[in-house]
Amino acid sequence: MPHQPPPKDKKEFRSLVLHLKKLHPSWKAKEITRFVLQSENPPYYTTTKSLWLKVWRILRRNKVNDLPRPGAPRTTTTDRYIRAVKEAIQLKANASVRNVNAKLQQQGFKTSKSSIWRAKNESKLKWWKKQKVQKLTVDQKIQRFIVAKRLKKNYGTKKGGKLYKWNNILNTDFSGTFTLTPHYNQHNEGVYAKSSDDILYNLKAKPKEKFQKSVMLWDGISYQGLFPKESPIFLDEWLESIRSKGDDHHKKMYFTGERYAKFIRTIVVEKAAEEFSNLRNVIFQDDQDRKQRMQVSLDAVKHVFTNRIGPRNCATKLSDVWGALKEKLRGHE
Structure with a gap:
């Protein structure tokens, strides 16, 4: 430069x-x-x-002096103007420089987008992007805290502790989705505030769709990284490998209770044996999908894994209570 x-x-x-x-x-x-x-x-x-x-x-x-610049002249920033900008933009959902400028012009202020930007900076306001979260009811929140307490009591929270067993947890869940939902402009999905601590939860969080069209990969994870990210199990390939001869190859293969049980007895056991020397030390925890709760699936898990987190202790997805475990439930009874 x-x-x-x-x-x-x-x-x-x-x-x-x-x-x-x-x-x-x-x-x-x-x-x-x-x-x-x-x-x-x-x-x-x-x-x-x-x-x-x-x-x-x-x-x-061919001029010595500066040429006049295009656009609106710079406005004089007054205390009244700065207060009006703060009231219109601070801690307001989807507030942007553009719509605040239009709002103040309707109120009679001689303003511009650059003036709004300078007043915002003088007020030390920052833009905080919304976090995508699932909308939970009060009953769901209570249930997840109960589950988190129960898991904390049974498996501990501190490394090296007497109850700590999270290094032996084998979690099989469906993850790694590539959504097919069209993308849209998320620029204004945020809020201006001096600190993220000043933002209320309903302004900080953005609800997301729990069920949406997507392409899905199956990836089993554990504390010790049982299935590395660079080598995920592509479920479609495995389902194609067990397709019956003469079956229509144009027909999509899906998980059933029997197929999931076979998946546990073959793929999961093989991968777990490579990571853990003794499967008796493994604590199995799976997702709460209906096919995984069928008796044939439960029998397969019981046949292979001695220890498991039962349905009562994982009524919600285990990943949903990690945050509660991390905070150790401070402030909650």
């Missing part, structure tokens, strides 16, 4: 360039640039090309 001289030096340099042009009418930007660089006190520019571009612009403008 070239060095930016003060306004006085700018005018002096412009005057010098135009004076050289007047003395030597045949000179162009290239000759004037060469002359300036060979002078005793040449202006500082990172490259010769940047200086040449500056000289070329001066010759094209």
Whole structure:
């Protein structure tokens, strides 16, 4: 980036360039640039090309003083104006510089988007993006805290503790979705505030669709990284491998209770055996999908894994209570 001289030096340099042009009418930007660089006190520019571009612009403008800039003139920022901007933009859902500017103009203020931006910066307001969360009812929240308490009591929360067993948890869940929902502009899905602690939950959180069209990969995870991210199990390939001969290959293969039981006895056991030397130490926990709760699936899990987190202790998805476990339920009874 070239060095930016003060306004006085700018005018002096412009005057010098135009004076050289007047003395030597045949000179162009290239000759004037060469002359300036060979002078005793040449202006500082990172490259010769940047200086040449500056000289070329001066010759094209042929003016020493600054030209009037386009657009609305800068407004005078008053305390009343700053208060009006803060009231319209601070902790307001989907408030943006554009709609606040339109709102203040309707109220009789002579304002512009740049004025709103400066007033916002003077008030030290920052833009905080909304977090995508699932909308939970009060009963669902209570249920998840109860489950989190129960898991904390049975498996501990501190590494090295007497009850700590999370390093042996094998969690099989459906994850890694690629949604097919069209993307839309999320620029205004945020709120202006001085600190994220000042934002109320209903302004900070953005509800998301729990069920949406998507392409899904199956990826089993555990505390020790049982299935690495770089080598996920693509469920469709496994389902295709067990397709019966003569079956219509255009027909989509889905999980059933029997297929999930076979999946547990083959793929899950094989991967778990590679990571854990003794499957008796593994604590199995799966998702609450209806097919995973069928008797044939439960029998397969019981046949392979001695220890497991039962349905009573994982009535919700285990990932949903990680936050409660992390906070150790402070402030909740």
